[in-house]
Amino acid sequence: MRYISMRPRILVKAATGLLFCMLSVATAAQQTARFPTISLTAGIHVIKAEVAAKDAERQQGLMYREKMGVNEGMVFLFEAPAGVCMWMKNTYIPLSVAFIDDDGKIINIEDMQPQTTESHCAKKPIRYALEMNQGWFKQKNIKPGMVIGGLPKP
Template sequence: MAAAITRILTLVLLLVAAGTGPLYASETFPTGRLTIETASGGKYGFAIEIAQTPRQMAQGLMFREQLAPDAGMLFILPATQTMSMWMKNTLIPLDMVFIDTDGRIVNIHERAVPHSLDTISSAGPVKGVLEIGGGMASKLGIRAGDRVVHEAFQPPK
């Protein structure tokens, strides 16, 4: 428990430091694709930017004025952990999709409020977080338990 709290506090401090200026507004991100498969049979593809380094994770989608409906950013964590984020310097509403190691969606925080300093956390340990446009999860019927297909997540055998 203490280790998880330490990881969360470290990430929060990193995000606080990152949000203080435009230094992080110039990060570049590798790109890729992922698919979300819903329990109801839907398959939704997203063009993604991938945040893996501390600097990329700190910048995230801050300072963006728009996000295409089929676009998003995938944060791939170095280790499975409880993840906490916020919306400082984020100009658009986002849905945050928290994903475990096998690609299952643990929980979704819908329509995160731009500029908010409120902490948004996963409901348990996760390997990644997908940020998509605010309201897209509801519009597409994406729910906890659905599956994200991407090489960062290993499906159960």
């Protein structure tokens, strides 16, 4: 009769389960990672904005977030003025995006629906995009032509 110890199998299963749990936690943490924040101004309103300046940060954006504070948002910084389009894949919060030129002037504002791949584009080359909870710009009477203050320099 052959005897096969169950102990190695149990240890392998336990190690595999532990590794899976660690990877799941790391992935979830990465998906909801917070970026450095700055204060921006839109008229009399102060915005606490996370800054997405690197390519990987811009790709991640606000994906997997389930909520965002009333005056919180995310500003996307691009290396040079460019034609930019935004979309909402894996983004659970309805957002409005303001496309902003080199001087901080809002070019256009678009509303975006959660979990869609529909493109929302700047009407001309821009340096920044500022995402806020959907309707924030309208509620605060912030319109194209107005200036966003405190934007980071590239």
